[in-house]
Amino acid sequence: MKNQTTGKRLVAYALTFKKTILIALLLLSVAVAAELSGPFIAKKIIDDHILGIEATWYATTEENENVVSYRGESFVREQYAEGIAVDREVRILQIGRFFYFVDEPVLFDGQRSLDGSLLTITLGEQKVEYEVEQLSAAEVWAFYQPEIKPIVFLLALYLGLLLFAALFQYGKSVLLQSAANRIIQKMRTDVFQQIQRLPIRYFDSRPAGKIVSRITNDTEAIRELYVKVLATFFTSAIYLIGIYIALFLLDVQLALITLLVIPILLIWIVLYRKYAAKYNHLIRSRLSDMNGMINESIQGMPIIQAFRRKEKTSDEFEALNHEHFTYQNKLLSLNSLTSHNLVSVLRNLTLVLLIWYFGGMSLDATTMISIGMLYAFVDYIGRMFQPVTDVVNQLAQLEQARVASIRVFELMDEIGEDVNEQLIPRYKGEVSFRNVSFSYNGKNDVLKQLSFDAKQGETIALVGHTGSGKSSIINLLFRFYDYQKGSILIDGMDIQKMPRQQIRKHMAIVLQEPFLFSGTIATNVSLHDPLITREKIEQAIRDVGAEEFVLNLPNGYDETVIEKGSTLSAGQRQLISFARALAFNPAILVLDEATANIDSETEAMIQHALDVVKEGRTTFIIAHRLSTIKHADQILVLDHGEIIERGNHEELLKGKGKYYQMYQLQVGKQAVHIS
Known part of the structure; x- marks a missing residue:
């Protein structure tokens, strides 16, 4: 085991409970898919049902639940016209806060302006005029009636998916944390058994408090790795994969642009670990020294008090405590200067790209995107930075756990001897x-x-x-x-x-x-x-x-x-x-x-x-x-x-x-x- 890297050994421990972890990740994947369906559902509600009122309508003489009556005539949306006999084409357009009825086909869409009952649509050098009638609130509501049931159904579907996702998220959390606790339980058992295997000379040269620190404090830091860090990384990775799948389904070009976030994040992780490793090593070392001194002071308290060494002992402890405090502050400064700033810069940069991209598309009416599409993109990009933030915020804990792992595995790599329970006959004793x-x-x-x-x-x-x-x-x-x-x-x-x-x-x-x-x-x-x-x-x-x-x-x-x-x-x-x-x-x-x-x-x-x-x-x-x-x-x-x-x-x-x-x-x- 000694030639394996710390990361591989941590993975090996995790794989001892791989079934539990895989089930948890499967539950997480299902929960993420359910949660990430939200913007798609919202896009459909906005584009197909809320803004769908501007789609093509046809006059008809038939009656059903999707047919709308307006001033003595019946009309049906193109979406619901299949199997229905239709007549002329009409449109409903929104100008400002009001809706207008156009009793003829609209050749193209562009910039809309209204002068009395005359609507002018301009697209480049092209211009067309239409006579329109303003719809009352009741008439607008009538045209929206066919959309009520689909909207309610989609909202109910999304609510159901959220409840479904919450249930699976709960299962994921329980399984992942259960696996993490079992992993660390096994590791602590292995470390304690290793101590039983070590020769007496190992303990002669090391204070008991330092050894205790490796079994308790360092393994606790590793437990945080499995419970929080790896769970966060797994969750964030699946969320990012799901979000990018959704972005590619919406728009390939913009999804490719947002992929720039990933290499930036990876580069940051490498650089952070390089600078944070030094401080974490010193922090764990000073913590171990303090544990050793506390253990020694408790055992030697009668001598300390009898020889009036309380003040001197306190000064020695304070020196170690101050060093620990100093290195903790340096690491805190590193985290504060980088983590929040990195996420903010990435978020702002992505939003600039989003505005530039959609702004450019809006200049060309032939490629103008829908409001639902815009909403979905903004929603997904907002969601994308939550897992990025979670990953960045866990880097400090990841590095602490890595350093603690090195210390624990150093102990486990000490040459020991397996316990041999084989009984031998009682010898004479010569x-x-x-x-x-x-x-x-x-x-x-x-x-x-x-x-x-x-x-x-x-x-x-x-x-x-x-x-x-x-x-x-x-x-x-x-x-x-x-x-x-x-x-x-x-x-x-x-x-x-x-x-x-x-x-x-x-x-x-x-x-x-x-x-x-x-x-x-x-x-x-x-x-x-x-x-x-x-x-x-x-x-x-x-x-x-x-x-x-x-x-x-x-x-x-x-x-x-x-x-x-x-x-x-x-x-x-x-x-x-x-x-x-x-x-x-x-x-x-x-x-x-x-x-x-x-x-x-x-x-x-x-x-x-x-x-x-x-x-x-x-x-x-x-x-x-x-x-x-x-x-x-x-x-x-x-x-x-x-x-x-x-x-x-x-x-x-x-x-x-x-x-x-x-x-x-x-x-x-x-x-x-x-x-």
Whole structure:
């Protein structure tokens, strides 16, 4: 997917719901056709029925609903004369606000002038005169009677089409927005699943707030793309196609002239994207920075308040906020200067062309157009600029969505590993490090030619000053990172040849800072794993000695836990974290400074529980408090990524080396007794 353009990937997402979108576009096409029939119907009403009174009339002796009586005679319009016996030809002409009866054929039409009852029609050098009779209002109304039913029918037809179009427009809107919401739902799911696939090193170098911004803010911008932008573009495109079809049906030459709007619009879109892209990138970046800072400030609020850093933190946030505001204003200025002006210029230019074209035609009476035609053209051209305006107004949102898409797809293009749910038999837990060297940055090794063995059921303690490599050993064992040299074996199998999820299936870890999820005590132990039954949850709670405090809670095992378990004490959170590890019955158990933040009484409970549950498991303990690892089978003393001492507690004290010095510093000289 990485080699595909952002546009193609967005289209690929849209095509996952192509049936819904196609149905919506079909409904839209029908609705547009119904709406755009209006000017055609209006043209027919004006030309055929309102102005049709000036058409040729014939005297007749027959009677029907289309025959009009005038001064003792009957007349029928040429349009309704089929199948009727007719006599002489007569005309009705409008001069000013009044209508006149001409009792003879009119040879040609042109400029009309009236002198008493004498009508003069002039066309170039030609001139003809006719005796006319002025019609009263009642007589004019009588001549209009045959047109009432057709006009009412056409108006009712247009009203029906509008209602029909409104219904289809509603269906289109529901389907398009439903498809858009489903598309973005799938995208958010894909992004979240991608985060689960990413290695730990990805999160080490990026603030959580920035990652959250990509999942929430950026995907929301993409949702606007599907809900508003693409819907607007689809709708506008179909409207423009329908309008141009109508214009070509009315007049090919003028329709060709108005086609100039399309390349101008396309050129503008290209130019706009070129200049707006820069601002949108900066805006999204600053928004991400602000989210990261907000997230960090919330997590570190006790430190900020304790060290009186509120003002400084506010200043730093305001600096980011001001940059975001500045770039937003620049983009706003670009939109304001161009969008409205572009549409206004195009509209005015088209109207000038329309006036020039029809004005030129009116100079030649042989090509004079009808009022209905003029009305239809003006109506269609007015309608044409609404979709153009809609498209131009959505360009800013389109560019924001495009930039947001780039950021989201950058995250999705990060190399991850598919989750492997295949179960493997529980391994014994024998661990061997063979000349392992590892570097986080590829330059400076934090572990150097490290070798040791941990047999099944042994407890291995890792001690050393900060930066000595203790946590790095655990990171490699869990394959949060991969080593560059050497090999790590579990039961003789190289872990780099095993899927990460399978390795971790039979591992558990308890961290110095226990993390509890929103839910209940029980769900924090089981993590919603269906294999962890209620009985296993309660047994794990009992094994770590947490049953007493859990049962004293109002809801016991179902007590609600809020984010991070802030309503529980540090010791209670740690006990639940221990129960979680034990409930999964790991072959390898890792305690990373797990007793550093708990009181002596709680530590004693945990130590007692561990003596019971570590049978048959390989346990790694990272500890600064050396008193907690006296009974470890093997203690590895690390310094700058190398093992400088190894042995059990008594052996290392006898050696009076680095471990001896560390123990002296912690418990005092009098407490150190070497037998």
